[in-house]
Amino acid sequence: MSDLQISLLAIGAVVVAGVWLFNLRQERQLRRRTEQAFAREHPDVLLGGDSAAAERVEPTINIDAAHALAVGRKPAIATATAIDPVIDFVVEVTLRAAADGAELRDQLREMMAAAGKTVLAEGYKEASGDWVDAGAGSAYARLRFAMQISNRAGCVTTQHLTAFRDAVAAWAAARSGQIKCLEVEPVHAMAVQLDRFCADVDIAIGINVVTADGNPFTGNRIRALAEKCGLRLEPAGVFYARSAAGEVIYSLDNHEPMPFMPEQLRAMNTRGITFLLDVPRVAGALEAFDAMLATARDFAAELDGTLVDDNRSQLSDASTAAIRKQLEGILAKMEAGRIAAGGARALRLFG
Numbered sequence: 001m002s003d004l005q006i007s008l009l010a011i012g013a014v015v016v017a018g019v020w021l022f023n024l025r026q027e028r029q030l031r032r033r034t035e036q037a038f039a040r041e042h043p044d045v046l047l048g049g050d051s052a053a054a055e056r057v058e059p060t061i062n063i064d065a066a067h068a069l070a071v072g073r074k075p076a077i078a079t080a081t082a083i084d085p086v087i088d089f090v091v092e093v094t095l096r097a098a099a100d101g102a103e104l105r106d107q108l109r110e111m112m113a114a115a116g117k118t119v120l121a122e123g124y125k126e127a128s129g130d131w132v133d134a135g136a137g138s139a140y141a142r143l144r145f146a147m148q149i150s151n152r153a154g155c156v157t158t159q160h161l162t163a164f165r166d167a168v169a170a171w172a173a174a175r176s177g178q179i180k181c182l183e184v185e186p187v188h189a190m191a192v193q194l195d196r197f198c199a200d201v202d203i204a205i206g207i208n209v210v211t212a213d214g215n216p217f218t219g220n221r222i223r224a225l226a227e228k229c230g231l232r233l234e235p236a237g238v239f240y241a242r243s244a245a246g247e248v249i250y251s252l253d254n255h256e257p258m259p260f261m262p263e264q265l266r267a268m269n270t271r272g273i274t275f276l277l278d279v280p281r282v283a284g285a286l287e288a289f290d291a292m293l294a295t296a297r298d299f300a301a302e303l304d305g306t307l308v309d310d311n312r313s314q315l316s317d318a319s320t321a322a323i324r325k326q327l328e329g330i331l332a333k334m335e336a337g338r339i340a341a342g343g344a345r346a347l348r349l350f351g
């Protein structure tokens with residue numbers, strides 16, 4: 001074999017390896033985005049397939065109103081950082097002399113980082129009778145420290161609760177103070193119950209638009225349609241429809257592993273795209289579903305594509321109506337549990 005042939009083989013091997021590494025990187029990026037969005041596995045209500053045998057029900061969708069929602073005219077409830085006894089383990093501290101609790105709060109956050117749980121601290125203002133965020137430089141005779149007991153990563157353990165309580169108790173004792181809190185075991189039981197409830201309502205609704213004739217969709221065409229519908233491409237390579245308050249209503253991602261990176265869109269082709277609604281985090285989730293469905297239908301019409309679920313079963317009017325009815329049930333259950341979708345409590349639990 002000549003030197004030229006050996007060189008060509010070596011160059012070919014490098015090119016193949018480069019392509020393989022690039023695809024591996026793209027797949028890892030997609031996996032990371034998915035894991036960040038849904039750290040605890042939860043069902044997609046479309047996985048049940050098409051309800052073709054069900055009675056045909058024509059969905060009522062106000063397209064103009066749906067598109068108005070998609071471009072962000074419906075504000076969502078902002079995330080609150082106030083301590084919430086329903087979802088937080090609260091340890092209240094009473095001191096002989098006022099002290100700054102910010103240092104302890106930061107230590108507790110570092111301690112609980114492995115558990116992935118939010119830690120908050122508040123001080124009591126005697127003049128107004130309000131609990132306020134205990135920022136650095138503020139001293140209070142009464143403080144309360146709280147750790148969130150459940151989120152998408154799961155619920156806290158008794159060990160986490162005990163360590164948290166003991167750390168606050170040690171800090172208070174060093175300042176001649178006292179603590180008051182619930183017992184660890186009942187709080188852990190509450191955390192388990194809350195986690196089960198959240199798992200039951202942690203629903204994602206995905207709608208795919210795939211090619212009907214085998215001809216791929218171009219990246220430029222997808223971007224033009226997305227921007228026309230009020231979606232904006234963000235650094236992670238996903239398009240988002242956001243409310244006026246900046247909260248995500250739904251997203252648009254590539255159905256294939258490669259994200260929609262701006263520098264690659266011109267040369268990019270794909271055989272499918274996915275619209276996704278993270279139900280617990282969206283205020284007005286029914287209207288958001290209508291908006292997402294209307295936008296998906298617009299894409300399908302413009303791209304000459306087909307609406308399908310994750311089993312690649314075609315979505316009929318009857319099946320989308322059944323999905324909407326199931327969504328109504330989930331939202332009613334959340335309301336009954338005092339965890340309204342898109343509300344401050346839901347945004348923390350499903351963060």
